[in-house]
Amino acid sequence: MERDASSAAAVRIEGLWKRFGEQVAVAGIDLEIPAGQFIGLVGPNGAGKTTTLSMVTGLLRPDSGRVEIGGHDVWQDPAAVKARIGVLPEGLRMFERLSGRELLGYTGRLRGLPADEVDKRATQLLDVLDLAGAQHKLVIDYSTGMRKKIGLAAALLHNPEVLFLDEPFEGVDPVSAQSIRKVLERYTASGATVVFSSHVMELVESLCSWVAVMAAGRIRAHGPIAEVRGDAPTLQDAFLGLVGVRDLAAGGDLDWLGGGAR
Numbered sequence: 001m002e003r004d005a006s007s008a009a010a011v012r013i014e015g016l017w018k019r020f021g022e023q024v025a026v027a028g029i030d031l032e033i034p035a036g037q038f039i040g041l042v043g044p045n046g047a048g049k050t051t052t053l054s055m056v057t058g059l060l061r062p063d064s065g066r067v068e069i070g071g072h073d074v075w076q077d078p079a080a081v082k083a084r085i086g087v088l089p090e091g092l093r094m095f096e097r098l099s100g101r102e103l104l105g106y107t108g109r110l111r112g113l114p115a116d117e118v119d120k121r122a123t124q125l126l127d128v129l130d131l132a133g134a135q136h137k138l139v140i141d142y143s144t145g146m147r148k149k150i151g152l153a154a155a156l157l158h159n160p161e162v163l164f165l166d167e168p169f170e171g172v173d174p175v176s177a178q179s180i181r182k183v184l185e186r187y188t189a190s191g192a193t194v195v196f197s198s199h200v201m202e203l204v205e206s207l208c209s210w211v212a213v214m215a216a217g218r219i220r221a222h223g224p225i226a227e228v229r230g231d232a233p234t235l236q237d238a239f240l241g242l243v244g245v246r247d248l249a250a251g252g253d254l255d256w257l258g259g260g261a262r
């Protein structure tokens, strides 16, 4: 189906600002995120990724600006937006005294899904994320990677149009990362959109088709990966060029460091 550029945007961000006291965390972002793709939001520590994702998903009120998801305004029409999105926030808080299976059952009912459908989807998600063996364990006893996976399952249960993930692979071992990856690839193949934040460039380069680079609260570059990479050999090189790096070696800093040479 031919779609014009405006209908192809999954998320439309206009003039988004957020300050915390003197600190400007997000300094006027305008961005259209295309639908049906794997999108990476990358930037160094403190760039404003988490603050941006929190405002985009309705968890934090912007000082100014607006966000539209699937044609609905996040702050004017929150119920419509929340029905269409799934979110795995950073430092996810969950009902930890529930088992993994109970958590999914509860989430599914909150989302208004019929009990038998919740049960079917939960079984499939637990299975594909290698959590079937731990489904009756309390979430409080889960490892970091298991928590990310059960959080992802909860975010996917209602089959959202857009899934937002803040650092989904942080603290996750390669085996769990692979099962998360498999689920996300399957999900985007069906036409859904994944937006995830990360500072691991290799990961973004291998997963994403489109990327937005943030630094100091602004978008420095955005577009298809190949376009943003340009002539640089890797996305990492392009990223370092875009955000700027201090050359430690040239400064002669840390000349005392080198535990071997006493």
Ligand SMILES: Nc1ncnc2c1ncn2[C@@H]1O[C@H](COP(=O)(O)OP(=O)(O)OP(=O)(O)O)[C@@H](O)[C@H]1O
Binding pocket: 020, 023, 024, 025, 043, 044, 045, 046, 047, 048, 049, 050, 051, 052, 199
């Ligand atoms: N609640 C808050 N109160 C005060 N300052 C905040 C708050 N949240 C974020 N900031 C500041 O806003 C800036 C952007 O932070 P943010 O967490 O959005 O960055 P990030 O790109 O997600 O970083 P990281 O990759 O380290 O998670 C930082 O300077 C941070 O100190």
